[in-house]
Every structure is written in C-alpha cells, then in structure tokens.
Amino acid sequence: MILFSLRRFIGFAVTLLVAALVIFxxxxxLPGDPAQFxxxxxxxxxxxxxxxxxxxxxxxxPERFVGWIWxxxxxxxxxxxxxxxxxxxxxxxxxxxxxxxxxFAMVISVVVGxxxxxxxxxxxxxxxxxxxxxVAQTGIAIPNFWFGMLLTLLFAVTLxxxxxxxxxxxxxxxxxxxxxLILPSLALxxxxxxxxxxxxxxxxxxxxxxxxxxxxxxxxxxxxxxVWRHGxxxxxxxxxxxxxxxxxxxxxGTIIVENVFYLPGLGRLILTAILERDLILxxxxxxxxxxxxxxxxxxxxxxxxxxxxxLRERSA
Amino acid sequence: MNTITKAIGLALALSTxxxxxxxAQSTEVRIGVALEPPTLDPTAGAAEAIDIVVYQNIFxxxxxxxxxxxxxxxxxxxxxxxxxxxxxxxxxxxGVTFHDGSTFDAEDVKFSFDRILAEDSVNAxxxxxxxxxxxxxxxxxxVEMKLDRQIGRFLFDLGRGDAVIVAPESADNNAxxxxxxxxxxxxxxxxxSRVILEAYQPYWGEPVHLTKATYVFIxxxxxxxxxxxxxxxxxxxxxxxEALGVFEGNPQFTILAGTTEGETILGTNNRKAPFDxxxxxxxxxxxxxxxxxxxxxxxxxxxxxxxxxxxxxxxxVDLTGTYPHDVAKAKALLAEAGYPDGFSATLKLPPLAYASxxxxxxxxQFAEVGIKLELINVEFAQWLEDVYTNKDFDLTIISHVxxxxxxxxxxxxxxxxxxxxxxxxxxxxxxxxTDEAKRKELAIQAQTILADDAVNGYLxxxxxxxxxxxxxxxxxxxxxxxxxxxxxxxxxx
Numbered sequence: 001m002i003l004f005s006l007r008r009f010i011g012f013a014v015t016l017l018v019a020a021l022v023i024f025x026x027x028x029x030l031p032g033d034p035a036q037f038x039x040x041x042x043x044x045x046x047x048x049x050x051x052x053x054x055x056x057x058x059x060x061x062p063e064r065f066v067g068w069i070w071x072x073x074x075x076x077x078x079x080x081x082x083x084x085x086x087x088x089x090x091x092x093x094x095x096x097x098x099x100x101x102x103x104f105a106m107v108i109s110v111v112v113g114x115x116x117x118x119x120x121x122x123x124x125x126x127x128x129x130x131x132x133x134x135v136a137q138t139g140i141a142i143p144n145f146w147f148g149m150l151l152t153l154l155f156a157v158t159l160x161x162x163x164x165x166x167x168x169x170x171x172x173x174x175x176x177x178x179x180x181l182i183l184p185s186l187a188l189x190x191x192x193x194x195x196x197x198x199x200x201x202x203x204x205x206x207x208x209x210x211x212x213x214x215x216x217x218x219x220x221x222x223x224x225x226x227v228w229r230h231g232x233x234x235x236x237x238x239x240x241x242x243x244x245x246x247x248x249x250x251x252x253g254t255i256i257v258e259n260v261f262y263l264p265g266l267g268r269l270i271l272t273a274i275l276e277r278d279l280i281l282x283x284x285x286x287x288x289x290x291x292x293x294x295x296x297x298x299x300x301x302x303x304x305x306x307x308x309x310x311l312r313e314r315s316a
Numbered sequence: 317m318n319t320i321t322k323a324i325g326l327a328l329a330l331s332t333x334x335x336x337x338x339x340a341q342s343t344e345v346r347i348g349v350a351l352e353p354p355t356l357d358p359t360a361g362a363a364e365a366i367d368i369v370v371y372q373n374i375f376x377x378x379x380x381x382x383x384x385x386x387x388x389x390x391x392x393x394x395x396x397x398x399x400x401x402x403x404x405x406x407x408x409x410x411g412v413t414f415h416d417g418s419t420f421d422a423e424d425v426k427f428s429f430d431r432i433l434a435e436d437s438v439n440a441x442x443x444x445x446x447x448x449x450x451x452x453x454x455x456x457x458x459v460e461m462k463l464d465r466q467i468g469r470f471l472f473d474l475g476r477g478d479a480v481i482v483a484p485e486s487a488d489n490n491a492x493x494x495x496x497x498x499x500x501x502x503x504x505x506x507x508x509s510r511v512i513l514e515a516y517q518p519y520w521g522e523p524v525h526l527t528k529a530t531y532v533f534i535x536x537x538x539x540x541x542x543x544x545x546x547x548x549x550x551x552x553x554x555x556x557x558e559a560l561g562v563f564e565g566n567p568q569f570t571i572l573a574g575t576t577e578g579e580t581i582l583g584t585n586n587r588k589a590p591f592d593x594x595x596x597x598x599x600x601x602x603x604x605x606x607x608x609x610x611x612x613x614x615x616x617x618x619x620x621x622x623x624x625x626x627x628x629x630x631x632x633v634d635l636t637g638t639y640p641h642d643v644a645k646a647k648a649l650l651a652e653a654g655y656p657d658g659f660s661a662t663l664k665l666p667p668l669a670y671a672s673x674x675x676x677x678x679x680x681q682f683a684e685v686g687i688k689l690e691l692i693n694v695e696f697a698q699w700l701e702d703v704y705t706n707k708d709f710d711l712t713i714i715s716h717v718x719x720x721x722x723x724x725x726x727x728x729x730x731x732x733x734x735x736x737x738x739x740x741x742x743x744x745x746x747x748x749x750t751d752e753a754k755r756k757e758l759a760i761q762a763q764t765i766l767a768d769d770a771v772n773g774y775l776x777x778x779x780x781x782x783x784x785x786x787x788x789x790x791x792x793x794x795x796x797x798x799x800x801x802x803x804x805x806x807x808x809x
Contacts, residue, residue, distance in 0.1 A: 032697025036705060040362045044443065082354040083507075084491060093507055149538060156546040164546040165539060166532055167509050262534045262543070264508025272352065272508075277697050 004305060012298045017069075019290045024065050027279045033057075037277040038081055055081055068283070077284035082276050087284035090269060097167055097181075097265035098258070102250050104185035109192035109246070114239070116193070117200025118232065122224070124205055132197065139194030144253055148187035148260040155183060165261035184261040188253050192246050199242050203235035210234075237308055244300030248293045342807045343527040345788065347800065348540050348552040352508065352533040355491035358477035359432065362440035364717070364798045367477040368553065369511050369531050371799030374415075375480035375496035378406055378425065379471050385629055385719070385796030387471045391420065391481055391497060392459075401466040401750050408457045412520040414483050415501040421456040427484045429461070441478040466748040468755050469720060476719075477798065499524040499803060509533065513802075525790070525806035544569070544783060551784030551791070553800045556669075557615040563783050572782040573617050574793035575628050578715035580618070580670060582678060582773025585709055587733035595653035597770035601639035602646035603685040604678065610776045613673035618776030623763040624722045627777055628794045631759035635767035636774075646685040658686020661710040665691060666699040671713040674775060678713070704731045715778045719797055722762055723747070725771065734771045 035051040052058060059067075071078060077087035120132040156164035162183055168176035207213065208223075208231055216226035255267030262268075266285060273281040353365035358375060372380055380390040389395075392406035412420035429451045432439045439445075449464040463470070473479060486495035494502045499521065500513040511531045515524055532549055534540045537556035543549045544563070555563075555571075563569040582604070590596045610618040619627050622635030650658060665675045672693065679689040689711070694702060703709045709731075716724070726743040728735035739762065746758040767774070780795045790804030 030697065032695070032701045033705070034697070036700050037697045039440065047438075047442075084355060090507070097508075149542070152539075152542045152546070156548070157542055160546065164542045164548045165534070166543075166548060167506070169506055259536055260539055262509070262532065262536075262539060264506060268508055276354070 005302060008298055008301050012294055015294050016287075016291065019294075020069060020287060021065070023283055023286050023290075024061075024068065027283060028061055030277075030279075032277065034081060034277050034279055072284075072287065077287075078280045080273075080278050080281045082273075082278045083281070087281050090281065091266065091285055091288055094264060094266040094269050096170060097263050098254050098267060101181055101184055101188065101254060101258070101263070101265060102247070104181055105188035105192065105250055105253075106243075106247070108185055108189035109196055110243070112189070113193035113196030114200050117197040118204060120197065120201040121204035121208070122227070124201075129201075133201070136194040136197045139190045140198075142190065144187045144191055145256045145260045147190050148184065148257055151183045151187055152261075165263065167263045180261075180263070184257050184263060187260070188250060188257050191253075192250065195242065195246065196239065199239055200235065203238045204231055207231040207235045237304070240300065240304060240307065244296055247296040251289055251293060343525065344529070345526055345551070345802075345805060345807075346530045346532055346549045348532050348534045348543055348549040349800070350533075350535050350540075350552075350554065353511075356494040356502065356505065356511070357490040358480055359428075359482065360438045360440075360491065367798040368800045369513075370494055370496070370498075371477040371480075371797070372498060372801045372803060373500040373513060373529070373799075374494050374498045374502055375477070375482070376498045377475050377477075377480045378408075379475035381472065381475040381797040383792045383794065383796065383801075385626075385794075387475055390475065391425075395471075397750065401748075402463045404461045404463070404470070405454070406459045406461070408459065409520055410457060412497050413518055414486065414497055415495045415516055416483070416486060418483055418485060420481065420483070420497050422453040422459045423456075424481050424483050425459045426451045426453050427487070428479070428481045431482070431487065432479065439478055441473075441476065444473040444476070445479065466750065468747050468749045470750075472719070475797070500526075500529060503528075522803075524803055526802060529802050529805075551782060551788055553782050553791075553795075554780050555783040557617050557779065557781055558669075560615065560617075560781060560783070568786055570784050570786045570788075572780075572784060572791060572793045574780045574782075574795065575619050575626060575777045576717065576780045576795045577626050577719045577721075577797070578717040578778030579621055579624050579626065579721075580674070580713065580715040580775045580778055581624070582674075582775060583703070583709075583712040583714055583732050584772045585707065585711070585731075585733060586735070586771060587707065588710065590653065590655060590659055591710065593653050594769065595649045596655065598639055599646040599649035599653065599685065600682070600687070600773055601770040602642045602649065603682055603687065604639075604773055604775070605641040605681055606636065606775060608681070609674050609677050612677045613670050614776065614779050617779035617781055619779070621774045621777050623767040623774055624716065624725065624772070625759070625763045626719070626796070628796060631756045631763075633760045633763055635763060638767040639770060643684050650686060655686070658688065660688040660690065663689045663691050663711045663713070664699065664703055664709045665693050665713055666696050667693065668715075670715065670778065674713050678773075707731050707733060711773075713775075717778070717798075722759075722766070725762075725766060732772055734769075736765070736769065739765050 035048045035055060035057065039048055039051060056064065068078065075088060079085065080087055080090060083090060116132050120129045123129045152164045155162045163180055167180045170177045204227065208227060212230055213226050216230050217223060221229065254265055255271055258265040258267040259271060270282060270285045273285065349368055351365040353369055354363055355361055356366060356370055358366045358370050376390050378390050378392040379387050382388050391409055391412060393409050395404055395406045397404055408422060408425070414420060429445065429448060431437065432442060432445050433448060447463045447465050447467050448461055450462045452460045454460050480496060482490060483495060492505065499516060499519045501516040503512040503514045505511045510533065513529045515527045534543055537559050540552055540555065541559055541562055544552065560571060563571055584591050584597060586592055606620045610616060610620060620636045621627060622638050625632050650656065663675055663679065665671045675691050679691055682689050703712050723743055724730050725734050726740040742758060742762050746755060746762060749755050749758060782791060784791055787808045788805060789808055790806050792801055
C-alpha cells in the first residue's frame with residue numbers, strides 16, 4: 001500500500017511539473033507583446049519599453065521559468081500585470097465562489113444521478129428505464145451554458161424566484177449568496193448527473209448478472225435485497241472512477257457557467273485574464289486548477305485502492 | 317406535483333424576503349457594464365472601463381466635459397488665459413473636500429500634475445500634459461500653470477479622466493480604494509462582480525439624485541438581456557446592437573442610440589503599393605457603400621463619416637459625399653492607376669464584432685470593382701504586433717476611440733503611414749490656436765484634407781446603444797468622452 005501510494009504520488013508530482021512546463025512554454029509562444037497590449041494603441045514606445053522591464057520580460061525564458069516555479073513553491077505566484085495585485089490573492093478571493101459552486105454541482109449530480117441510475121437498472125426494459133435514459137441522453141447533449149440560459153429565463157425572468165446571476169459575498173448575506181448559486185449549480189450538474197445515471201445503470205445491470213448475486217438469491221434474498229446488499233457496492237467502483245474524472249469537467253464547466261451567471265469565480269478570472277493577456281495570472285490560475293484536478297485523481301486512485309483490495313495487491 | 321411546486325415557490329419567496337434582494341428603490345440604480353476595470357485609478361491606466369466607473373463620479377478634474385463634448389468649469393470655477401496663451405490661472409472652488417474628509421486646495425492640483433509629469437509616471441496620456449513647464453500655487457485657491465508652447469485644446473485635456481485631481485495622502489491607494497472629490501464616494505469593490513458607489517453628502521456642487529449606484533460586470537449579451545428582463549439591473553450603457561430587437565417596442569425600456577468617439581476606418585497602409593497611389597485610394601473610397609456596411613455591421617445604428625472626426629463634435633463637417641458609392645467610377649480610377657483588372661490584397665481583422673462584420677461586407681463590395689481581399693482574422697495582441705507595431709499589413713478595420721485623435725495623422729510613423737507635411741503644419745497650427753472660431757476653421761480644413769486624400773476608408777462612427785429602464789432619466793446619449801456620468805440620472809416620479 002505504501003509503495004502504491006508513493007508511486008502514485010511521484011506520478012502526481014511529475015504530472016504537475018510537466019503541466020507547468022507546457023503552460024509556461026505555450027503562453028510564451030503566443031504572439032504579441034503583453035506590455036503593448038496592456039498600454040493600448042496610443043502608448044509611446046518608451047512607456048511600452050518601461051513596462052516590459054517592469055514585467056520582467058527582458059529576462060530569458062528558462063530563467064523566468066525557474067523563478068516562477070521557485071516562487072510558487074514558496075506560495076508566491078507573482079503579481080498580475082493588469083490588476084497589479086498578487087496572483088495568489090486574486091485566486092484566493094475567487095475560491096469562495098468556485099469551490100462551493102463545484103461542490104454543490106457535485107452533490108446535486110450524485111444525489112440526482114445515482115438514484116435515477118439505480119431506478120433505471122431495477123426497471124430495466126420497462127418504460128421508466130426508457131424515460132430515464134432519454135432524459136439522461138438529453139442532459140448529456142444539452143450544453144450547460146444553454147441550459148443555464150433556459151433556467152434563467154424560467155426562474156429569473158418569468159417566475160422571478162431567483163436572481164438571474166451575480167453574487168452577494170457570503171459574509172454579507174449567506175442566504176443571498178446561496179440563492180445566487182442555485183441556478184448555476186443546477187446548470188453545471190445536469191450533464192454530470194446524466195452521465196452518472198447512465199454509468200450507474202450500466203454498472204448495476206452488469207453486476208446483477210454476476211454469480212454472487214445469483215448465490216445471494218439462492219440463499220433466499222429477494223432480487224432487490226441482493227442488488228442492494230451486494231450489487232450497489234460493487235457497481236460503485238466504476239462510478240467512483242467516473243466521479244473523479246468528472247471533477248475536471250466540472251472545473252472546465254465553471255468557466256462557462258460563471259460567465260453565463262456573472263459570478264466572480266475562478267473561471268471568470270481566467271477568461272478575463274486570457275482576454276487581457278495577463279499571462280502571469282493565466283499561468284497561476286491554470287496551475288491551481290491542474291493541481292486541483294490531479295490531486296482529485298490521486299485521491300480517487302487511493303480511494304479506489306482502499307475500496308478494492310485486488311488493485312492494491314496487484315500493484316504492490 | 318402542484319403542491320410541490322407551490323412549496324418550492326413559497327420557500328424561495330421566503331428566502332427572497334429574508335435575503336432582502338436589492339430591488340431598485342427610487343434612489344438606487346444598478347447598471348450593467350461589459351468590462352470590469354483592472355484598477356480604479358484613471359490616472360494610471362488607459363482602460364475605458366476605469367473611466368466608465370470613476371470619471372466625474374468619484375474623480376473630477378479642473379474642467380469637465382459635458383454631454384455635448386464642451387468644456388465646463390469643474391474644480392476650477394473660472395480661469396484666465398494670458399494673451400500669449402502660455403499662462404493659465406485657475407480660480408478653484410472653495411469648500412471642496414475629498415471623500416476622506418481632507419480639504420481640496422491648490423496644493424492638491426500641483427501634486428496631481430507633478431505626479432502626471434514625474435519621470436516614473438504611469439499616466440497613459442502623459443504626452444497631453446508634457447507642455448506644462450510649471451504648476452505654481454499662488455494661494456490656496458489659485459493655481460498658475462505655465463506652458464512651454466500653446467495647446468489649443470488644453471482645457472479639454474484638463475477635463476479628461478487622465479487629469480483628475482487626487483490627494484497626496486490617498487493617491488497611492490486609488491487603484492483599489494479611490495478617493496476623489498466627486499459626487500459619489502467609493503463604497504466597495506467585489507472583484508469579478510461589482511463596484512458600489514454611494515452619494516457623498518458634503519458634495520460641493522449641485523446635489524445628485526441617486527444615493528447609491530452599483531456597477532455590475534456582465535460581458536455576455538445574452539446574459540445581459542436576461543439580467544435586464546429580470547430586473548436585476550436597471551440599464552446598461554452599451555448593449556450589443558444585434559440583440560436590441562428584444563427591447564424595441566417594449567414600453568418598460570428605453571433605447572438610447574447615440575455616438576461614441578470611435579471613428580471606424582478601413583485602415584490603409586499608405587506606405588505600400590498600390591495604396592500609396594491616390595487614385596487607388598479614391599477608387600476604394602468609391603467602391604465603399606457605407607450604408608450597407610452600417611446596416612450589416614451595426615444593425616443600422618452607426619453614423620456615416622467621411623473623415624476622421626466625430627459627428628457630435630462642434631467642429632465636425634459632413635464629408636461623406638466626397639467620394640460617393642460609384643462602382644463605374646471606382647473601376648475607371650483603378651484603370652487610370654494602372655490596375656484595369658484590379659489587384660489582390662489582405663485585410664487583417666482584429667477580433668471585434670464590428671470589424672469582422674464590416675470586413676466581409678467590404679470584401680464583397682471591393683470584389684465588384686475587381687479588388688480581391690483575403691480576410692485574415694487575428695487575435696488582438698497579434699493585431700497590435702503585426703499592424704500597429706510592425707506595419708505589416710495591407711488593410712485593416714479598427715475604431716479610433718480617443719477624442720480629437722485626428723492628430724495621429726500628423727505622425728508619419730503611425731501605422732497607416734500618412735506623410736503629408738502640409739497636414740502636419742496644419743495640425744501644429746491647430747494645436748497652437750486657442751481662438752474657438754479659428755480652431756473650428758482649421759479643424760474643418762484638416763478633416764477636408766484627409767477626406768480628399770482618402771487616407772483611410774472612412775466607414776462609420778461606432779454607435780453607443782444604451783438600454784435603460786423607461787423610468788430612468790438623465791443618462792448621456794452620446795459619449796464624447798469615456799465615462800458613464802451618474803450626475804443627472806434619476807428615477808421619474
């Protein structure tokens with residue numbers, strides 16, 4: 001187990017380093033001078049040159065890369081070109097929206113997706129199964145920004161139950177902050193819930209035909225009892241993997257959903273930073289996202305090993 | 317099912333009551349704007365988004381620009397100009413305080429201009445103020461400025477967001493905690509979300525009608541539409557023309573269609589053959605059908621222009637008839653210039669909706685006279701590098717959004733490379749003239765030279781189309797200077 005964890009952990013660190021290198025290199029390849037971009041078309045060449053110097057763009061790339069990595073190890077992500085504030089501070093300020101948003105969306109997708117999947121599996125081939133699967137297929141097909149728009153039109157414009165977007169900080173009014181996250185979490189959760197429902201259904205259907213279910217039935221359990229006691233737990237393994245992978249999609253989804261609902265989250269920060277060529281902010285925020293995603297993968301792997309002893313033994 | 321719906325509705329209604337949502341009261345306003353400012357210091361950045369929030373609301377200058385683009389007294393209640401036009405003496409308003417309670421006086425004026433002119437100044441338009449050779453405090457309410465050469469539009473430049481008066485104690489923190497003398501004081505900035513201003517009670521000037529103004533940052537047009545329809549915001553200063561149809565004929569909203577300072581041009585590389593040939597440029601001008609471009613790119617809201625000047629300006633002269641749309645004439649001119657079969661060229665387009673839409677229309681209009689355009693879409697940073705810095709382009713489309721930017725044509729190194737000594741001398745005379753009638757005459761001459769020379773293709777003035785709650789009044793229709801001035805905005809009884 002220790003060896004397994006260690007190996008996973010080294011993989012995690014290497015992934016991060018490679019990702020950092022790729023991000024740095026790709027953004028460095030982008031054409032255009034960030035200093036000119038910040039100052040616009042009426043700036044004098046002297047002020048552009050001065051800003052280039054201030055931004056540290058005169059230093060060769062390898063040196064800047066090492067400095068960047070070294071700074072991040074000490075928690076220093078650099079200072080944003082456009083907002084003139086430390087990147088770490090900017091990112092930290094946005095987590096109060098993106099983190100709850102992703103967690104809500106995750107919870108909704110599990111709470112809605114798994115029971116629907118189980119229900120469909122239990123009624124396999126019946127009309128309910130068909131309906132659930134059609135709904136799930138539609139849910140996967142609908143882009144979440146569009147679904148978000150539909151939600152706004154219904155609940156904010158027509159019914160006026162919920163705000164169409166925007167965010168009141170938690171410390172100011174927790175009720176309003178929560179209300180502001182309801183529609184975006186729903187929009188974000190829909191495709192995830194649909195995927196989970198499908199995976200859960202398939203996994204459970206697979207499991208139901210396994211020998212151990214038959215054995216359980218032979219020992220006198222009803223099919224429902226057998227599936228519940230032995231089936232669901234085994235079917236959860238593939239679901240767990242998917243759940244880990246989905247986190248990455250959720251994070252990507254926040255970029256779009258936060259813009260549709262004008263929420264001050266990390267996704268919106270990144271989009272603005274890209275549009276304004278704030279490379280240091282883009283790099284910092286991307287690394288944080290990669291860290292979050294790879295850390296989730298690592299945890300999923302470890303959790304998987306805990307749930308499934310076979311995996312542990314084989315890798316060790 | 318019905319009970320469940322009701323229960324959810326009740327629960328949400330209850331939480332609405334508890335949350336006490338910011339429904340617009342009679343003295344508060346929530347305004348949606350597209351871009352969030354990077355900082356809130358207008359003296360340290362070129363971004364228009366800064367001025368939208370702070371200009372004339374939080375910060376004020378010695379003069380201020382009104383809705384018609386004219387200069388009005390600001391913190392200076394009056395001024396005298398010496399006969400040689402080199403010494404300006406400003407009489408300052410008495411009883412003005414900054415939002416932190418400190419008193420405004422001549423020392424603050426001196427500090428603000430010394431700061432603009434300092435070696436390490438980060439002011440985006442330092443060049444406008446560089447002719448100032450000294451700022452002297454005569455007494456607490458009198459300031460004398462000496463210039464080393466005449467600048468005809470000096471009083472206008474003093475009214476720009478770049479020249480607002482800041483206090484020495486607070487200037488360094490203005491980026492995040494702006495403190496000015498304006499009718500609205502900064503209350504709070506939730507980064508990524510909104511900026512809240514509240515009326516400053518001991519304001520020295522005419523009291524304003526609003527008690528609170530919230531700027532909400534929404535960049536997507538569809539989202540903005542929903543926010544307006546749901547009543548989350550009471551208006552927006554510039555709404556995408558393509559979606560205005562939603563609000564046309566809706567009695568709850570007013571559409572304010574006006575102009576901005578943005579002259580949209582078909583930027584032409586005058587250094588390069590065949591565009592260095594006047595006949596070719598004239599042919600291109602004849603090939604352009606402005607109305608079709610305006611209809612296609614701005615949904616009819618743009619105003620046609622015939623030179624590099626804003627139609628709402630007092631010095632404007634209508635030159636749109638200089639080279640009317642005439643395909644036969646365009647072909648004849650091309651033949652005279654030695655291109656009877658036309659030629660091929662590239663059109664580099666920045667990622668702006670008006671540019672890509674205009675580009676396609678122009679390409680088809682040019683095709684009719686035999687000019688084949690290859691459209692190249694580039695990212696904005698790439699556009700800056702290729703077109704603006706390296707001048708590596710044939711044609712481009714861009715809007716020049718600064719007030720009085722006709723002076724760019726006197727710079728032969730500017731990207732379109734127009735080098736006309738006669739024009740350069742004219743601009744120099746214009747800059748050195750303070751007499752209004754004389755200035756107007758010179759400005760008209762300058763516009764006419766550019767139109768005759770067909771330096772660039774002059775397309776249209778970028779429109780500003782605000783959508784506002786029908787009960788709101790006092791918003792500016794035109795935008796002669798970057799800003800969204802809250803001073804006169806009020807709810808109708």
